[in-house]
Every structure is written in C-alpha cells, then in structure tokens.
Amino acid sequence: MADLKDAIKEKSMNLQKEMLAKQFHDLSQANETGKKVVYTFVPGNLTELILSFDMLPVYPEINALQSGMRKKSADYIKDAEKMGFSEDVCTYVKCDIGMMLNGNIGPTGEKLPSPDLLLLSYTGCFTFMKWFENLERLYPGVPVAMLHTPYQEEGKIAQEQVDYMVKQLKEEVIPKMEQVSGKKFDPQRLSGMLENSARAEDLLVKVLESAKNVPTPIDAYFAGVYYIGPIFTAFRGTAEAVNYYHELWEEVQERMRRGLGPVTPEGELKEQKYRLVMEGPPNWTNFREFWKIFYDMGAVIVASSYTKVGGVYDLGFRHDPKEPLESLSRYCMGCYTNMNLPQRVGLLEKYVKEYKADGFLINSIKSCNSFSAGQLMIMREIEQRSGVPVGFLESDLVDPRYFSYANIKNRLESYFQMLEQRKIILRQEGVIA
Amino acid sequence: MDRLTEIVKKAETLAFDLHFTAARAWKQSGDHRVLVGYLPIYVPREIIHASNGLPVGIMGAGDRKQIIKGDAYYQSYICHLPRGIIEMALDDNLNDMDGFLFPAICDCIRNLSGMFKLSSKGKFQRYFDYPQNFDPAIGGIFYRQEMEKILADIRAINGQEANVEKLNHAIGLYNRNRELIEMIYSIRQEYPWRLSGLDTYYILRAGITIPVEEHNAMLEEVVDLIGEERGEPMDNIRVVITGSFCEQPPTGLIKSIEMAGCYIVDDDFMLGSRWIQGKINNTSKDPLEALCDAYLNQSTFSSAYYDVGNPKGKRLVELVKSRNADGVIFSAASFCDPALLDRPLMQKECDDSGIPHINFQYHENTGQFKVIKEQAGTFSDSIKLWV
Ligand code: SF4
Ligand code: SF4
Numbered sequence: 001m002a003d004l005k006d007a008i009k010e011k012s013m014n015l016q017k018e019m020l021a022k023q024f025h026d027l028s029q030a031n032e033t034g035k036k037v038v039y040t041f042v043p044g045n046l047t048e049l050i051l052s053f054d055m056l057p058v059y060p061e062i063n064a065l066q067s068g069m070r071k072k073s074a075d076y077i078k079d080a081e082k083m084g085f086s087e088d089v090c091t092y093v094k095c096d097i098g099m100m101l102n103g104n105i106g107p108t109g110e111k112l113p114s115p116d117l118l119l120l121s122y123t124g125c126f127t128f129m130k131w132f133e134n135l136e137r138l139y140p141g142v143p144v145a146m147l148h149t150p151y152q153e154e155g156k157i158a159q160e161q162v163d164y165m166v167k168q169l170k171e172e173v174i175p176k177m178e179q180v181s182g183k184k185f186d187p188q189r190l191s192g193m194l195e196n197s198a199r200a201e202d203l204l205v206k207v208l209e210s211a212k213n214v215p216t217p218i219d220a221y222f223a224g225v226y227y228i229g230p231i232f233t234a235f236r237g238t239a240e241a242v243n244y245y246h247e248l249w250e251e252v253q254e255r256m257r258r259g260l261g262p263v264t265p266e267g268e269l270k271e272q273k274y275r276l277v278m279e280g281p282p283n284w285t286n287f288r289e290f291w292k293i294f295y296d297m298g299a300v301i302v303a304s305s306y307t308k309v310g311g312v313y314d315l316g317f318r319h320d321p322k323e324p325l326e327s328l329s330r331y332c333m334g335c336y337t338n339m340n341l342p343q344r345v346g347l348l349e350k351y352v353k354e355y356k357a358d359g360f361l362i363n364s365i366k367s368c369n370s371f372s373a374g375q376l377m378i379m380r381e382i383e384q385r386s387g388v389p390v391g392f393l394e395s396d397l398v399d400p401r402y403f404s405y406a407n408i409k410n411r412l413e414s415y416f417q418m419l420e421q422r423k424i425i426l427r428q429e430g431v432i433a
Numbered sequence: 434m435d436r437l438t439e440i441v442k443k444a445e446t447l448a449f450d451l452h453f454t455a456a457r458a459w460k461q462s463g464d465h466r467v468l469v470g471y472l473p474i475y476v477p478r479e480i481i482h483a484s485n486g487l488p489v490g491i492m493g494a495g496d497r498k499q500i501i502k503g504d505a506y507y508q509s510y511i512c513h514l515p516r517g518i519i520e521m522a523l524d525d526n527l528n529d530m531d532g533f534l535f536p537a538i539c540d541c542i543r544n545l546s547g548m549f550k551l552s553s554k555g556k557f558q559r560y561f562d563y564p565q566n567f568d569p570a571i572g573g574i575f576y577r578q579e580m581e582k583i584l585a586d587i588r589a590i591n592g593q594e595a596n597v598e599k600l601n602h603a604i605g606l607y608n609r610n611r612e613l614i615e616m617i618y619s620i621r622q623e624y625p626w627r628l629s630g631l632d633t634y635y636i637l638r639a640g641i642t643i644p645v646e647e648h649n650a651m652l653e654e655v656v657d658l659i660g661e662e663r664g665e666p667m668d669n670i671r672v673v674i675t676g677s678f679c680e681q682p683p684t685g686l687i688k689s690i691e692m693a694g695c696y697i698v699d700d701d702f703m704l705g706s707r708w709i710q711g712k713i714n715n716t717s718k719d720p721l722e723a724l725c726d727a728y729l730n731q732s733t734f735s736s737a738y739y740d741v742g743n744p745k746g747k748r749l750v751e752l753v754k755s756r757n758a759d760g761v762i763f764s765a766a767s768f769c770d771p772a773l774l775d776r777p778l779m780q781k782e783c784d785d786s787g788i789p790h791i792n793f794q795y796h797e798n799t800g801q802f803k804v805i806k807e808q809a810g811t812f813s814d815s816i817k818l819w820v
Contacts, residue, residue, distance in 0.1 A: 084777035086794070088510070088768045122565075126539045129565070129739055130774035136741060137778055144741055148565035150575070151543060164575045168566055340560070341547020366510045369770060373515065374544035376506050377551060394508065 007265035007288075012248040013227045019244065021108055023234055027056055028110035036181050039115040039135065043309045044123025044149050044332030046173070048193040048237035048319070053181040057234060058112060060131070064095040066107035068284030068398030076102065077399055090367040091399040093131045100138060115139055117180045119173065121147035124309070124337030125370040145176040149332045155343050157333045165329035191321035193237030198318040200236060203245035204228070205313050210252050211302040212355050215272045217255035219262040221301035222291040225282060229307045237319075264295040273298030274419050277351045279305045279378065280363040280371050283395040286403045290395075293409055297416050303351035305344070308336035312347070337370045345381045352386040359389045359419050366396045389422055391415040437658045440651060441632045448638035449497050451521060455643050456489045457529045465591040469583075470527060471534040472518070472542055473679040474737055475708040476561055477724050480580055482603035482645060483595035484587040489530065490641025490705065493517040496683045496798040498524075506548070512768040513796040514680035515545045522554050531590050532557035534583065536705075538679060538737040539771050557586040563728075565739040573725045580721055600720035606645045608712045613652035614640075615707070617659065622698050622756050625671065626664040628655070630697030631687045637703040638681075667694075670816045671758045674700040675749060675779070676765035676772040678735060680797050689802040690762065693809035694817075698756045701735075708733055736771035745775060746782030753788050759816045762809070763792035789816060 007013075030037050036055040040046065042062065050057045067073045076098025077091055083101070085094050099105070106112040118135055122128035136144055147168050150161045174185050207228055211220045218228065228248065235241035255261075261269040265288060278301045283290050294300070311317065317334050320327035336344070352360055360382045364372045376392070383390045393411055396402035426432045434442070447455055453468070460466045467486040471478075478488040494500065494517030502523045503516030521527050532555045535546035549558040562579055564572030584595055614637060621628055628636075636655055640648035672690070678701040690697065710731045714723040732738055734745035753761060761783055765772035776792065783790045791812045793805055 084780055086765075086773040086776065088794070089770050089773045093774065126537070126543070127770050127774065130736070130771060133740060134774065134778060137744075137781075146565055146739060146741065148572075148575075148739075150562050151537070151560055153546070153560040153562065160575075160578050164564075164566075164571065167571045171568070171571060172566065340550065341544055342550050344547075345551065364508055366508075369511065369540040369544070372508060373511055373541040374506075374548055376508070377548050381551060 010251055010263055012244065012251050013263075015244055015247060016227050016231050019231060019235060019240060023056075024106050024108040024110060027058065027106065027112055028108075030056055030113040036116040037113045038117045038119050038180075040119040041121060041123070041128055042233050043125065043335040043337060044121045045233060045310065046119065046121060046147070046328055046332075047233065047235075048190060048197055049173070049177070049328060050119070051237055052186060052190040052193055053177050053183050055117070055177070055181050058115065059233060060096040060135075061092050062233070063099060063106060063112070064092040064398055065284045067095050067099055069287055070107065071285070071400075072099075073285060073398035074400050090127045090131075091397055092367060093127065093134065095398045096131070097134060097138070115142050117176060118142055118144045119147070120144060121149060121332060123149040123332050123335050124151075125368075127370070143176050143180060145173045147173050147332070149338060152333060152339050152343065155340050157330055161333060162326055162329045165332065166325045169325050169328065187324060190324045194319040194321040194324055194327065196239060196242050197237045198320070200232070200241045200245045201311070201313045201318050203242070203249045204232065206249055207245070207252050208303075208307070208314055210256060213256055214275075214356060215259065215261045216275065216300055216302050217252050217260060217262060219264070219269070219300050220307060221278045221282065221304040222287075222294070223262055224301070224304055224307040229310065232310050262300055264291065266292075266295070269295050269298070269300060271298045272300050274358045274416060275300060275302045275356060276359045276361050277301070277303045277348060277355060277357045278361050278363065279348055279375065281306045281365050281368060281397055282363060283403050284398050285396075285400040286405065289405060290403075290408070293412050297412070299416065302355040302357055305336050305348060308347075310335065312336055312339070315347070341374050341378065345378055345385075348378065348382055349385050352382065352388055357388060358423070359391065359415070360386065361391045361393065361415070363393045363395060366394065366402050367399070368397065389415070389418050437628070437655070437663070440655060440658075441635055444632075444635040444639035444651065447642050448635050449495065450642065451494060451498055451526050453489055453526070453529065453642060456487055459487055459644055460529060465593055467531040467587055467591050468529055469532050469534060469587065470530040470555070472536060472545070473514075473705060474536055474538050474735060475705040476534050476536055476583075477580060477728070478645070479600060479603040479607050479713075479724060480584055480595055480721075481587065482606065483599035484584060485591055485593040486531075486587050487644060488641070490638075491518060491521070491527070491533075492638065492641070492681050493797050494521055495681060496685070496800065500798070510768055511541060512680050512766045513798060514766065515541050517797060518545065519548065522549070522552070527554065530555050532559070532586055535560045536737070537562045539769075542679075556590055559583060559586060563737060567729045569725065569729060573722075573729055576725050576728055577721050580724065597718060597720055601715045601717065603645075604713050604715040604720055604723065606649065608715060609649050610640065610645050610652065611707060611709065612712070613649060613656055616656050617652065618699060620656070620659050624659070624662070624666075625669070625696035625698055626666050627659040627662070630691055630700065631684060634684070634687060634700075634702055637706055640706060641703070668817070669694045669696045670760065670813045671696045671698045671756070672760050672762050673698060673749070673753050673756060673758045674702070674762045674764050676763050676769075676776065677702050678704040678772070680766035680769060682764055682795050683797060683799050685802050686764070686793070686795055686799065686805060689806040690809045693806045694813035695762070695809055698758050699752055704733065704735060708735070736775050744778070744782070746779040749779050750782050750786045750788065753783075753786075759789070760812065761788055761790040762812075763790060765792070765794055767794045767796055
C-alpha cells in the first residue's frame with residue numbers, strides 16, 4: 001500500500017505492489033472494459049460480494065491515505081475547506097472530496113472512474129454516513145445502497161442483529177448490485193470466494209501471530225499497514241490473495257528459522273530493544289519518518305489495533321462459505337471500531353500480555369473520533385491492568401499541519417528512556433534476564 | 434414579578450440544575466421509580482414513562498460547571514459535551530440515575546457509553562442505535578428490538594411492566610407536550626417579541642428534567658400567557674438556527690444573537706423534544722409499533738438520520754420558508770463532525786434558494802460573544818438593507 005521509494009523490499013512487498021498497481025490500472029480502464037465500479041469503505045467491506053458481481057471496489061480511505069503519502073493531501077484538504085468544510089472535521093473526508101474536485105486522479109496517477117454504485121456500510125464510524133451523504137450529492141443520480149451495521153453494544157453479536165443485516169443485504173444491497181451490474185446474484189460463486197477468504201484469513205493470522213516470537217519477524221503496525229494488511233481489503237476472496245499470503249507466510253517462517261527481525265525500509269531491524277502494542281491509526285503524511293523514529297531506537301510494534309479495522313481474525317472469526325450472508329454480517333459487526341470500549345480494552349490487554357510487550361502506545365488522531373474519543377481512558381485501563389508503561393502521541397492521518405516531528409520525537413525519546421529504566425529495575429529485581 | 438417571568442425563572446433554574454433536584458424528588462416520592470438519564474438527541478421517552486421511569490435529559494454541563502477532571506479524559510480536538518458529562522459523573526451529579534441511554538448520534542457519544550460501562554456508572558448504560566433502514570419490516574423491527582432492550586433494562590430494576598394501556602397513556606402525554614411546544618413556536622412565529630428565544634429555550638429545556646405532566650401544565654400556561662399581546666415589536670430580522678442539537682450553545686450566545694437584532698423563529702436546540710412531528714397513535718393495540726411508525730415516518734430532519742430520499746438541506750429550506758424567516762444561522766459546537774459535515778450541503782441548499790446565512794462555532798462554555806454579536810449584527814443589518 002505504502003509507496004516507500006528506495007526502501008529495501010522483500011518478495012511479498014513487490015508482489016503486493018504489483019497487485020495494487022494492476023488494480024488501479026483496471027480501475028482506470030473500467031469505462032473501456034465496461035466494468036462497474038462500487039465506492040465503499042474498508043471496515044466492514046463487502047469485497048467478496050462486490051467481486052462476485054464482477055464489479056470493482058474503490059475505497060476512498062485508501063485513496064486518501066495514498067494522497068497523504070504522496071504529499072497531495074494538504075492541497076486537497078485546503079480545497080475542501082474552501083468549499084465550506086470546517087477545519088475541525090475528519091480529514092479523510094476532506095482529502096477525498098478535494099481529490100474529486102481535482103479530477104479524481106488515483107495514487108498511480110491514473111484517473112479513477114466515477115462510481116456506478118455507492119455502497120455505504122458504515123461499520124464502526126458515524127462519519128462514514130456523513131461522508132456518503134456528501135458523495136451522494138457530488139455524484140447525483142448514482143444509486144446508493146445503505147447497509148446499517150449495528151454496534152456491538154453488549155459486547156457481543158446477537159442473532160437479531162445478524163438477521164437485521166441479512167435482511168438489508170437481501171432486500172437492499174443485493175438487489176441494487178444486481179441492478180447496477182446487470183447480473184444475477186450467484187450464491188455459489190460467493191461461497192467459493194468466501195472459502196478463499198477463510199484460507200487467506202488463516203494465513204494472515206499466522207503471520208500476525210508470528211510477532212509473539214522473541215525476536216519478532218514482523219512489525220505488526222508499520223509493516224502491518226504497509227504490506228501485510230492491505231491485500232485483504234481489495235483482494236479478499238480471490239485466489240491471488242491466498243497465494244499472496246502463502247508467499248508472505250513462507251517468508252515469515254524463513255525469517256523465524258533464521259532468527260531474523262522485521263524488515264524496515266533500511267533493512268533488517270537487528271536489535272529489538274522494545275516490544276510495543278500500538279492503538280490508533282498511523283500518520284500517513286510522514287509515514288516513513290514516523291516509522292524511522294521507532295526502528296532507530298530499536299522499537300518494534302508486536303500487535304496493533306489499527307490492523308484490525310478490516311477484521312479481528314485473531315479472535316477466531318472466519319468467513320463461512322456455508323452461511324455466506326450471515327458471515328458477511330458477522331464480519332461487518334466484528335471489526336475493531338465496531339467493538340465496544342470494554343471489548344477494545346480487553347483485546348489490547350490481551351495483546352500486551354500475549355505478545356510480551358514492554359509498553360503500550362497510543363497514536364491519537366485528530367480526525368478520528370471513532371478511535372480517539374475514549375483513548376485516554378483506554379490508556380489508564382491498560383496501565384492499571386497490565387502495569388506496562390504507557391505513552392500518548394498525537395497527530396493526524398492526512399493533514400500535515402498536525403504532524404510535528406520534533407514534538408513526536410521528543411515524546412518518544414522520553415518514553416523509550418522510561419522503558420529503559422524500567423528494564424534496568426526489572427533486571428535488578430531479577431524479574432527479567 | 435409577572436407570571437410569565439416567574440415561569441421563565443423557574444424554568445431556568447430547572448434547566449440548569451446539574452443536580453437534578455426535581456427529578457430526584459420525584460423518584461423519592463413513590464415506589465419502584467427509576468431515573469433514566471439520556472444524552473442528546475432523541476429517545477422515545479414514552480417507553481420510560483410507561484415503565485414508571487422519568488427520562489432525564491443530560492445536555493452537558495454548559496458554562497455552569499468548571500471542568501477539571503473531564504479534560505483529562507479528552508484530547509483538545511474532541512467537542513466539549515462529553516468532558517462536562519464525565520465531570521458530572523465523577524462529581525456524583527449523576528449518582529441517582531438508575532441507568533443511562535446514549536443515542537446513536539456520533540462516535541463520541543457512542544464511546545462515552547463505553548466509558549460509562551468501564552466505570553460501571555448506573556445499573557445500565559445502553560447505546561441506543563437508530564436504524565438507518567426505514568422499511569418497517571427491516572428497520573422497524575430493529576428499532577422495536579432496541580426499545581425492548583430499554584424496557585427490559587428498566588424492568589430488571591423495578592419489575593414494572595409497560596403494558597398497552599400505560600404506553601398509550603404516555604404517548605398521549607408526549608403528544609400533548611409536542612403539540613404545546615409547537616403552539617409556542619407558532620405563536621412566536623407571528624409575535625416573536627412576546628417570548629424571547631432564550632426564554633423559550635429555558636422553558637423547553639426545563640421539560641427534560643421534570644415529569645411530562647408538570648411540563649405540560651407549564652406549557653399550557655405559557656401558551657395562554659403569550660396568546661395575549663405583550664412586549665414591543667422591534668425592527669428585527671427573523672432567523673432559523675441550526676446545528677446546535679447536541680452540545681448546547683451557551684445562553685450568552687443565544688442572548689447575543691437576539692441582542693444583535695435577530696428573532697429566533699426556529700432552532701434545533703432541544704431537537705429531541707420535538708423529534709417526532711405530529712401525533713403518534715395513542716389508541717393502538719400495539720403501541721410499540723406506533724412508536725416505530727412514528728420514528729420511521731415522522732422524524733424531523735437531523736444529522737443522526739440518513740437523509741437519502743429526503744435531504745436535510747431541502748427540509749431546512751422548507752422550514753425557513755414556512756417560518757417566514759429571513760436567514761439561517763449555522764451554529765455548531767466546535768469539533769462536532771455530524772453538524773459540521775452536514776453544513777456545506779445545507780449551506781448550498783440555502784444558496785440555491787437565495788437564503789442568506791452565516792455560521793458560528795462554539796463550546797458550551799464559551800464566554801466571549803463580542804465577535805458573534807458583531808457578526809450577527811452585521812448579518813441583521815445586511816438583510817434589513819437588502820430584503
Ligand atoms: S472518523 Fe475515523 S474511521 Fe471515520 S472516516 Fe474519519 S478516519 Fe475513518
Ligand atoms: S457535539 Fe457533536 S461531536 Fe460532540 S457529542 Fe454531540 S454530536 Fe457528537
């Protein structure tokens with residue numbers, strides 16, 4: 001996903017780059033090839049269902065983050081603000097709208113096609129709904145399918161919530177997809193894709209859980225969003241995705257056999273001094289700088305919540321070919337930001353323990369209330385429950401005005417000093433070797 | 434002191450009593466009574482009433498409480514409302530509430546429900562989801578289930594069953610409540626000088642802290658009193674305020690707008706109390722279905738409600754026309770994504786219909802209104818000059 005020029009790359013990184021380039025190329029050719037295009041969101045995405053109608057998905061958040069990495073987001077955001085969007089609101093929305101105002105040129109420099117269907121599934125974030133109300137006005141006449149995903153209010157998914165979603169899929173989403181694609185819904189084809197999804201999910205979990213090893217062969221945050229997770233969104237359900245995760249898992253196993261650490265843009269991380277669990281999205285405008293502060297200090301992220309916005313597979317969920325629509329519904333409801341706060345705290349606590357973390361960090365994003373509101377309480381809970389030192393950073397997803405390198409570096413340096421001192425004390429007390 | 438002034442004074446005290454004295458007194462004066470605190474915007478209060486409960490609106494601490502602890506729970510870029518509520522929760526202002534409802538308006542309120550859960554405040558803390566599918570057989574069923582959960586929560590505390598008769602009775606009372614509120618707005622539409630926007634606000638906000646029967650009696654009196662001429666008409670423009678449905682504007686802001694020469698002929702300050710437009714069937718054998726129908730078909734426009742097919746910008750324009758207003762003031766809490774993301778679309782609708790507008794952002798505890806007063810004054814002057 002992330003285009004890290006000059007970075008040292010593994011085979012899987014190149015493979016994912018090729019797959020993504022092809023996807024954007026296919027999108028740029030959609031008008032010529034007659035493929036229909038669906039705009040939708042990453043959390044709770046219905047990728048398999050879209051692909052089963054031979055339609056192509058577009059994820060506006062991915063375009064926004066790509067614009068952030070390619071230093072285009074600042075201008076896009078300004079253009080949206082000129083249109084009347086407040087400085088205070090989510091910058092993903094503004095970046096996306098700004099990109100549209102500037103010709104809808106995608107990350108590879110090719111123009112993205114306009115949508116044939118707006119598929120609004122607003123899992124875990126209320127802003128998605130506002131975002132699509134805006135898109136609906138910007139693309140007048142384009143059909144909209146709404147899938148309301150109920151929140152895991154009680155900390156679990158109830159059968160009646162599944163029924164509600166299945167009904168919406170049957171009576172709202174699928175008929176609109178049939179209408180737009182001109183194809184009949186093919187449950188068998190969907191089930192076949194879900195079989196592939198489940199295979200890829202098994203492999204993804206193995207890769208993510210490899211970080212329980214000391215040393216960890218992967219970075220579960222920076223690398224997690226750079227090349228481990230992205231394939232999931234656009235390709236889940238395809239044979240290519242299964243192949244990709246096979247390839248990646250082979251690579252990771254090889255690293256484990258050889259006792260190697262994670263790959264950073266500057267090569268292998270040799271000394272792993274601090275193992276951290278990270279909550280919250282990364283900053284995209286200064287992604288590599290941000291990552292570098294960590295690997296320069298020997299810090300590696302062993303588990304993160306952001307890589308779970310597209311699904312919390314390590315808690316056991318798999319797409320189920322036997323119950324395709326039920327399992328799509330459960331998938332949507334299971335995504336990280338759709339979990340209630342006690343569940344989120346429980347998951348993070350589990351990560352700190354199971355991944356043998358030395359510390360817990362939050363990158364709080366100005367844009368994103370879905371993540372940010374409540375994070376200070378999450379931090380206290382984790383501190384109390386696990387006893388590890390906690391840290392708090394603030395930045396934004398794609399608005400460079402809110403990334404202060406000096407400030408973040410200072411905070412992290414003090415945080416790492418704190419971790420170092422704690423290690424010394426624990427060593428003196430004989431708690432660690 | 435004349436009677437209306439007396440009522441307004443009482444309403445102001447009730448509206449800003451952050452210890453909810455009246456509600457607590459109500460609870461103590463009967464058996465099996467429960468207090469259910471609810472956050473903005475809307476909950477079907479009828480079902481709480483029918484369960485021997487009193488729904489109590491928690492609209493934030495406003496500028497009536499210094500926030501110290503609450504700030505430690507929220508980053509600077511999150512709106513003010515939840516930090517005031519956390520402060521109240523930590524200061525024991527909410528100790529007599531038996532349970533809390535957090536309606537689905539945004540991720541801040543949603544996550545606040547989780548913070549209440551984590552700190553086990555109240556006997557239940559429920560996020561109340563609105564369906565965004567408006568088919569009775571899909572969204573209607575979902576909404577009914579959401580209401581049934583609340584009924585079960587209350588029943589678990591007081592053992593009271595909300596039967597058909599009690600539900601219909603409550604629906605009737607709230608029908609009357611909304612009817613009286615609309616009567617006040619209708620009178621004010623023609624004679625806005627008879628009751629100021631701020632006094633109207635006090636009267637409505639008092640209503641979410643006391644039993645509906647008492648509020649109805651207050652409203653009946655107000656309707657009678659403003660049915661007669663009082664006050665002096667002024668050369669003011671007429672405005673609709675929108676965007677203030679959740680975190681409430683400080684009263685100084687409302688006062689400043691009025692002092693700058695604007696009659697506020699409609700607003701969304703107390704949107705939850707005016708959410709359902711018109712009457713709900715109160716003779717149904719299935720009152721929950723009647724409440725569902727009302728939600729699906731009679732909801733006002735709002736940022737919490739997916740508006741495809743009935744865009745809120747158009748509905749705002751209709752409201753401006755029906756109130757015969759001269760312009761719109763977009764007034765939203767800082768960092769309020771729902772209100773601020775709706776604003777450009779709604780402004781565009783106003784532009785397309787030639788309706789002038791200005792916008793403000795505030796915190797519930799903003800203390801300086803000089804700039805707002807100047808802007809509202811310039812707005813008023815420009816309209817007087819050109820219209
Ligand atoms: S608020 Fe957060 S989850 Fe929602 S659209 Fe913005 S960045 Fe995404
Ligand atoms: S003021 Fe806006 S952002 Fe804040 S809690 Fe209310 S709706 Fe949410």
